[in-house]
Amino acid sequence: MTRPFGIVIHGGAGTILKSKMTPEKEACIIETLTEALYVGFTVLQKGHGALGAVRKAVNVMENSPLFNAGRGAVFTHDGLNEQDATIMDGFTGQAGAVAGVRRIANPIDLAARVMSDSPHVLLIGEGAERFATEHGFKLVDKEYFYTDQRWEQLQAALTREKETSDRKGDLALSEDDKHGTVGAVALDKHGCLAAATSSGGMTNKRFGRVGDSACVGAGTFADKQCAVSTTGHGEFFMRGVLAYDIAARMRYGGMSLEEAAGASVRENLTDRKGTGGLIAIDKDGNIALPFNTEGMYRGYLMSAGEPVVKIFKE
């Protein structure tokens, strides 16, 4: 009997309304998610590691303007793009992350480089970009990240902000603004797991806000038993240390992946009025894709089956 292997991806969760989705846009999203799945799956099929598979799959989504990561990253209040990313190797327990980087086309590649070529886990801002240039990364101009859709989202958020006044500084975010992140988790033929998450953060964010996508344990985690990548309203994932919470429920509580992922979403998100979802895979090839939003861009391709790509609830 051959070992199972495969990959699971997400392209963000949120108020994805069927009424706002055109057939053209839906087709584009499904096409890109399917491409990301095959790119990652091919790495696994050739016998290479899960770490490379999740990175390559995330790269496809980062390179697309459709998702809030890389090219399609949303704009901050100041009209910039500040991105966060984390990658973790479940076999070695090593991890790399970057936060608040503005000129990196593929933040997940920089996170991987932090993991492989530095003694650190997390580098931020200009310091992370200095590390990038010293390691051969090309800094892209901010025009690289310009898309009409994201710019219009910022203008809409700024207008809402003028119309409202919120003492807590909630930045007049719509539910849509809070979501969107891309990620992948994979199990390779050797039984090793990995997870990767890359995010453009929140439209109109200020003050150098960093979300769960830069925090090992919150938005991303992998060990020898499972790999998790999350998407949604990041602060809830940070407070609940959600990605690691799933691993801990399995490790210490003896739960299955599905039980652990479902319980963690319920207790850390739904019960606390937080929104989002996650993807997870375990060492036996079980997968879970729970979310409590209208939709989550998601897909999986396992060695035993056909590719599955979905947007809305079933």
Add this chain to the structure above:
Amino acid sequence: MTRPFGIVIHGGAGTILKSKMTPEKEACIIETLTEALYVGFTVLQKGHGALGAVRKAVNVMENSPLFNAGRGAVFTHDGLNEQDATIMDGFTGQAGAVAGVRRIANPIDLAARVMSDSPHVLLIGEGAERFATEHGFKLVDKEYFYTDQRWEQLQAALTREKETSDRKGDLALSEDDKHGTVGAVALDKHGCLAAATSSGGMTNKRFGRVGDSACVGAGTFADKQCAVSTTGHGEFFMRGVLAYDIAARMRYGGMSLEEAAGASVRENLTDRKGTGGLIAIDKDGNIALPFNTEGMYRGYLMSAGEPVVKIFKE
């Protein structure tokens, strides 16, 4: 029977050699740790919350040049001071954190303000400082953080760096450079828990390195069952999500605080050749202060007993 309450603090762990310690320095350290304990304990004794107690205790250590946080923060490669801090309220599950701030005298106060006055958990760099000024914080000049001892540590690290060449960019850090952070955990009369950690990071650090002290779950965690603050080689605490790992062992594995803290230090630090320690307290007033270094500046003062302050192993 009255509920137990109390506070536990640390001022960093590392290669604290008796041979390098003068009686004068030892007396100063013990005096400041004792002051921090009493300041925090007084808050609890008056019936106020654990959150205020840990913040006030950390303030005392931040205001002293003796510890690597606030005033005594170590220098980065560029001769600056970049600090990280996190605070978490176990009762509400809320948390606030800052990373890479250069001009904040008491980073733990800014972390508390992020928690109370923003919808976010983590703010970084200049963005965090802009949030600070908008909320009435005074930015201090970099001279505030100048101490001869820290400057000499940087010069020594720069000299070592010139003499060695390390492809992994390990920055020629001595064991001493990797440690030092201050923190506090407390249980108040109402049965609520809180944790706070504040750190100047690593001498000679570059590239905007951020450690576990800015990451909820890694260096700081509190829920209704326990509160944890860590100190040591931060990257190990981040990969193992160590502070939350202790809570998870108790929550899902049914371990006692002491068992959970001991097992987590063993598996995440000692077995992986990482160094450091932590302080923890649970809802019943049990405490744990494990470390695998030569020493850890530490102390506790519980409602039932006398203050205890120690530096070396017993």
